[in-house]
Amino acid sequence: MVKVVTIVGARPQFVKAAVLSRKIKEAKWKNKFKETIIHTGQHYDINMSKVFFDEMKIPNPNYNIKVGSRNHGEMTGYMIIEIEKLLIKLKPNFVIVYGDTNTTLAGAISTSKLEIPLVHIEAGLRSHNKKMPEEQNRILTDHLSDILFCPSENACANLKKEGITNGVYNVGDIMHDAFKKYSNLIKNDKKKRFTDILKKYKIKHISNKEFYLLTIHRAENTDNKEIIYKIADAINSIEQNAIFPIHPRTLKILKKYRIKLSSKINMIEPISYLEMLVILDYCKFVITDSGGMQKEAYYSDKPCLTIRNETEWVETLKYGWNYLAGSDKKMIIETASKIQIPKKKVNYYGKGNTSDKILSHLLKY
Numbered sequence: 001m002v003k004v005v006t007i008v009g010a011r012p013q014f015v016k017a018a019v020l021s022r023k024i025k026e027a028k029w030k031n032k033f034k035e036t037i038i039h040t041g042q043h044y045d046i047n048m049s050k051v052f053f054d055e056m057k058i059p060n061p062n063y064n065i066k067v068g069s070r071n072h073g074e075m076t077g078y079m080i081i082e083i084e085k086l087l088i089k090l091k092p093n094f095v096i097v098y099g100d101t102n103t104t105l106a107g108a109i110s111t112s113k114l115e116i117p118l119v120h121i122e123a124g125l126r127s128h129n130k131k132m133p134e135e136q137n138r139i140l141t142d143h144l145s146d147i148l149f150c151p152s153e154n155a156c157a158n159l160k161k162e163g164i165t166n167g168v169y170n171v172g173d174i175m176h177d178a179f180k181k182y183s184n185l186i187k188n189d190k191k192k193r194f195t196d197i198l199k200k201y202k203i204k205h206i207s208n209k210e211f212y213l214l215t216i217h218r219a220e221n222t223d224n225k226e227i228i229y230k231i232a233d234a235i236n237s238i239e240q241n242a243i244f245p246i247h248p249r250t251l252k253i254l255k256k257y258r259i260k261l262s263s264k265i266n267m268i269e270p271i272s273y274l275e276m277l278v279i280l281d282y283c284k285f286v287i288t289d290s291g292g293m294q295k296e297a298y299y300s301d302k303p304c305l306t307i308r309n310e311t312e313w314v315e316t317l318k319y320g321w322n323y324l325a326g327s328d329k330k331m332i333i334e335t336a337s338k339i340q341i342p343k344k345k346v347n348y349y350g351k352g353n354t355s356d357k358i359l360s361h362l363l364k365y
């Protein structure tokens with residue numbers, strides 16, 4: 001029996017663990033792996049955490065470190081201390097970390113200091129912007145990892161450029177598995193789900209395919225007063241209506257600077273994964289600064305306008321599925337007014353069987 005510890009803590013990690021942690025419980029794998037889940041508590045609001053465990057039926061975490069909100073160093077440091085204590089007790093054969101958050105880095109440091117094999121899922125992504133906390137976290141995590149599961153050829157090539165070639169596998173994107181699995185779950189009652197969402201969140205002026213889905217939360221956008229003003233000004237000038245599930249950090253910043261958004265933008269609380277899939281299906285296009293949303297737009301055949309100057313998911317830029325607009329008002333408004341579904345699409349991110357591939361590799365290792 002292979003003993004695995006999985007470390008999660010922030011919203012995008014719950015979506016990824018929903019696939020792998022559930023897969024481990026399936027007949028094919030359950031006699032081969034025993035998983036313990038550590039939740040760091042980086043995200044702790046019910047609609048940023050518990051809702052995902054409940055709705056996606058993720059096995060409950062065995063431990064919660066409850067780190068809560070702190071500055072980067074203090075948050076990462078506290079998690080390292082507490083994860084180390086648990087790993088010493090649990091003595092796993094592998095530790096799995098996902099993505100690029102402070103939880104990922106803390107998990108990577110605790111694991112590698114104890115000389116336990118470290119597995120990084122979503123390895124090799126680079127924005128080449130070292131000011132982003134996510135870029136710092138992913139570079140450091142990749143360099144500490146023993147097994148690196150990349151979502152694309154390009155991600156493997158990024159690792160090679162940094163001299164990392166051992167233990168590197170292109171297994172496709174685990175979020176593609178999640179997208180396929182959960183889209184299937186809602187396919188028969190999407191219309192009812194959409195109507196229910198409009199009612200639940202009191203969303204107005206929205207009709208099928210005539211609105212866009214908006215999400216903004218990256219520190220590089222929200223934590224710079226000038227940039228968040230520019231973004232708000234730009235989206236206030238877009239003609240179409242929007243649904244904007246707002247991340248707590250963005251809400252705090254808008255309140256702090258007393259930034260008002262147009263009544264065309266339906267600001268609602270953070271939504272669940274299935275609600276996000278439904279809204280994606282009914283929207284015309286997406287405006288976001290999230291890495292995950294760029295791909296979810298791609299998987300749903302929706303064009304995307306990214307409020308950043310670079311993307312780790314460079315493949316989505318081909319054929320016009322994704323446009324980088326930074327915080328440039330003119331670019332944002334113009335792109336939003338003419339955005340269309342491109343004709344050509346290539347699948348760069350695997351077939352949606354990433355979790356099986358990962359478990360097969362781990363068994364062999």
Ligand code: UD1
Pocket residue numbers: 010011012042043044045046048049069070100101102103133134217219247248249
């Ligand atoms: C983190 C990740 C980011 C990821 C995002 C997904 C890092 C450095 N960043 O950013 O890569 O895309 O998660 O959402 O790890 N807050 C709440 N309730 C919560 C969680 C957060 O109110 O449940 C507020 C807190 O005030 C906190 C702020 O949001 O200070 C930011 O949270 P934090 O976890 O530090 O970073 P995210 O912006 O969520």
